[in-house]
Amino acid sequence: xxxxxxxxxxxxxxxxxxxxxxxxxxxxxxxxxxxxxxxxxxxxxxxxxxxxxxxxxxxxxxxxxxxxxxxxxxxxxxxxxxxxxxxxxxxxxxxxxxxxxxxxxxxxxxxxxxxxxxxxxxxxxxxxxxxxxxxxxxxxxxxxxxxxxxxxxxxxxxxxxxxxxxxxxxxxxxxxxxxxxxxxxxxxxxxxxxxxxxxxxxxxxxxxxxxxxxxxxxxxxxxxxxxxxxxxxxxx
Amino acid sequence: xxxxxxxxxxxxxxxxxxxxxxxxxxxxxxxxxxxxxxxxxxxxxxxxxxxxxxxxxxxxxxxxxxxxxxxxxxxxxxxxxxxxxxxxxxxxxxxxxxxxxxxxxxxxxxxxxxxxxxxxxxxxxxxxxxxxxxxxxxxxxxxxxxxxxxxxxxxxxxxxxxxxxxxxxxxxxxxxxxxxxxxxxxxxxxxxxxxxxxxxxxxxxxxxxxxxxxxxxxxxxxxxxxxxxxxxxxxx
Numbered sequence: 001x002x003x004x005x006x007x008x009x010x011x012x013x014x015x016x017x018x019x020x021x022x023x024x025x026x027x028x029x030x031x032x033x034x035x036x037x038x039x040x041x042x043x044x045x046x047x048x049x050x051x052x053x054x055x056x057x058x059x060x061x062x063x064x065x066x067x068x069x070x071x072x073x074x075x076x077x078x079x080x081x082x083x084x085x086x087x088x089x090x091x092x093x094x095x096x097x098x099x100x101x102x103x104x105x106x107x108x109x110x111x112x113x114x115x116x117x118x119x120x121x122x123x124x125x126x127x128x129x130x131x132x133x134x135x136x137x138x139x140x141x142x143x144x145x146x147x148x149x150x151x152x153x154x155x156x157x158x159x160x161x162x163x164x165x166x167x168x169x170x171x172x173x174x175x176x177x178x179x180x181x182x183x184x185x186x187x188x189x190x191x192x193x194x195x196x197x198x199x200x201x202x203x204x205x206x207x208x209x210x211x212x213x214x215x216x217x218x219x220x221x222x223x224x225x226x227x228x229x230x231x232x233x234x235x236x
Numbered sequence: 237x238x239x240x241x242x243x244x245x246x247x248x249x250x251x252x253x254x255x256x257x258x259x260x261x262x263x264x265x266x267x268x269x270x271x272x273x274x275x276x277x278x279x280x281x282x283x284x285x286x287x288x289x290x291x292x293x294x295x296x297x298x299x300x301x302x303x304x305x306x307x308x309x310x311x312x313x314x315x316x317x318x319x320x321x322x323x324x325x326x327x328x329x330x331x332x333x334x335x336x337x338x339x340x341x342x343x344x345x346x347x348x349x350x351x352x353x354x355x356x357x358x359x360x361x362x363x364x365x366x367x368x369x370x371x372x373x374x375x376x377x378x379x380x381x382x383x384x385x386x387x388x389x390x391x392x393x394x395x396x397x398x399x400x401x402x403x404x405x406x407x408x409x410x411x412x413x414x415x416x417x418x419x420x421x422x423x424x425x426x427x428x429x430x431x432x433x434x435x436x437x438x439x440x441x442x443x444x445x446x447x448x449x450x451x452x453x454x455x456x457x458x459x460x461x462x463x464x465x466x467x468x469x470x471x472x
Contacts (some may be wrong), residue, residue, distance in 0.1 A: 012284065037296050037326070037329065037333065037340070038324060038326050038340075038342075038347075040276035040287050040289075040322055040324070041287065042276075042278035042285035042286060042287035042320075043285050044280050044284070044285045047280065047283075047318075048248070048280070048318050048320075048348075048361060049278035049280045049285055049318055049319060049320045050278060050281050050285075050320050050346070051276050051277065051278035051287055051320040051321070051322040051346065052322070052346070053276075053322060053324035053342065053344050055340060067368065070331075082283075082284050082285060084278075084284075084285045084286050084287040085287070086273060086276055086287040086288070086289060088276070088289035090273070090274050093371065093453075094266060095372060095375070095450075096379075097379060097380055098379050098380040098381075098382060098386070099364055099365070099367070099368045099376055099379055099382050099386070100382055100383075100386040100389075101273070102367075102368050104273070104274075104291060105458075106274075106289065108286065108289050110288070112284075112288070128335060129335070131335070131338075132335045132338050133333040135329065136331060138256075139331070140335055142420060143332075143333060143334050143335055143420060144333055144334040144415055144418055144420065145334075146334060146336055147336075148274075148333050150334070150335070150336040151335070154336065173439075176435075179380055180439045181441075182380055182441075183441050183443070183444050184378060184380065184444065185436070185437075185440060185444050185445065185446050185447060186436070186437035186440060187434050187435055187436045187437060187440075187446070187450075188430070188434070188435040188437075189431060189434050189435075189453050190431065190432030190433065190434075190435065191429060191430075191431060191432065191459055192328075192428065192429070192430055192431075192432050193425065193427060193428070193429045193430075194427075194428055194429075194430060195425060195427060195428075196328075196425070196426030196427065196428050197426065198423050198424070198425050199408065199423055199424040199425075199426065200421070200422070200423045201408075201409040201421075201422035201423060201424075203409075203416045204422060204423075205417075205418075205419050207419070208419050208420065209421065210421050211421060213424075214331075217329075217425050219458075222358065223427055231454060
């Protein structure tokens with residue numbers, strides 16, 4: 001992972017607690033971002049913090065997300081506003097032999113930058129395509145075209161990543177050495193986020209089939225694997 | 237849900253976009269919080285937003301989370317700092333017949349208040365017990381006792397919920413009426429977060445058994461069901 005470019009590190013994104021868990025290289029950071037559909041975006045309005053869940057995607061070192069032009073978050077972004085976009089993959093809960101060593105395995109990314117409304121018509125139109133096609137490759141070409149009203153009603157936000165850090169814990173039970181001698185049960189409880197059986201729309205017309213482009217999304221598969229595969233198909 | 241108390245609503249927590257998806261009653265808000273282990277907390281340092289993932293739990297109308305006394309977030313909370321704690325359950329990705337109606341089913345809560353370090357020794361000691369026992373009922377009694385050093389090294393943060401809102405989308409494909417006549421595939425792709433097969437610590441002593449108190453956590457079960465059941469056992 002040291003062959004790839006890295007994000008600059010300063011006080012804002014340096015992993016201070018458990019710094020052995022910190023990574024700043026593009027490959028690690030981007031890999032964790034591209035394995036997710038959901039993020040949480042933080043921003044400040046009138047000095048107060050807000051944390052909003054949203055779907056997002058990455059293009060090179062730029063993150064995109066969207067929302068209604070009427071939303072609280074987006075009304076404040078037209079001039080560029082500092083934001084922090086965070087993605088977390090929860091991999092396990094960890095039961096240790098003392099309270100202090102109870103933990104969780106996880107892989108997270110915090111990305112910092114200036115969130116901006118995408119106002120250029122061509123950039124916005126392309127972003128609205130990728131908003132769908134990044135998750136479902138080549139899908140937009142087969143959809144009913146967007147109306148001008150729909151395009152107006154959808155705000156797209158972009159944020160060039162200025163700083164980012166990944167933090168990874170992946171070691172399960174890690175007790176103090178002397179505690180392993182205690183007759184206490186300890187375990188790692190894995191957590192998986194998976195795809196269920198796809199549910200075709202009950203009003204789908206007869207003869208309309210599911211596209212082979214959706215093959216990545218099948219029952220029981222980890223969502224992150226499907227998202228990574230779709231990302232590669234969309235941008236590869 | 238109208239029989240339960242509700243959180244006050246103002247400009248900060250009112251669900252503005254798709255207000256039909258907004259709920260403010262304690263039963264809905266608390267139910268979604270108690271079904272989660274992971275949250276994202278936003279706070280402001282030097283005017284900049286940070287979004288940090290962490291484990292948390294609820295007690296009445298107070299939220300608790302923890303971290304190292306050395307962490308960036310916690311060093312700034314001793315006087316009480318505005319925070320926003322958000323929980324999101326992602327339930328599906330929704331493929332519609334036009335780009336605009338692509339969506340996701342989700343259940344989320346945003347909770348606002350003043351985050352404060354728990355400094356009272358008795359309150360902190362009790363919180364450190366519930367930090368474990370809320371997830372794994374009655375577990376602390378069987379663990380190696382915490383040392384003074386461990387207690388010092390763990391910071392506990394509490395936040396009385398001043399405002400909160402829940403937002404729920406649970407309708408799958410919802411296309412414009414005229415678009416149902418189009419020969420386009422649409423579907424709801426369910427997303428499930430489930431528990432994998434528990435992995436006992438390889439160094440567990442012979443004869444040490446898994447407690448019946450962990451029965452809620454079994455392979456294939458939705459994590460949120462186990463968390464809700466554990467919550468009821470811990471606080472019920």
